[in-house]
Amino acid sequence: MPAATLAPPARLTLQEGVARGYGAYSTLRKKIASGELPAERVGRRYVILETDLEAMVKPVVGRPTEHASVSAAIDRLVASAPRLSKEQRERLAGLLGGGAA
Known part of the structure; x- marks a missing residue:
């Protein structure tokens, strides 16, 4: 019975990787540089x-x-926050630039 042989994994150049849609050339270079x-x-x-x-x-x-x-x-923060009074909402809007204080 012949021994089964596995094909070596495909090796691509950066240009081939880009052509196959794995990312932009500069992105792949950055990922290589960062390890x-x-x-x-x-x-x-x-x-x-x-x-x-x-x-x-x-x-x-x-x-x-x-x-x-x-x-x-x-979402968790908003759900757990207490209701604000009208005065508190107005003050907060003024601080955030969304209305007169």
Whole structure:
């Protein structure tokens, strides 16, 4: 019985990664420089495993986006805050530039 062989993972240049929609050239370079995206230098070019690019763009399940978590925190704060009197609302509006004090 012949041994099963696995194909090596696809390696892409930055230009190929951009062409396949994994991000802008400058974004990929920044992620490589910060260590967020592993890459190997071959000559003057970077090559990246396609699986690393896929992992970079795949959302993490169960972890809210920054916007969603901020919105949820605001909703919790508003729900737990006491009602303001008319005078308090007017004063707050004046402080925030939304009306006369």
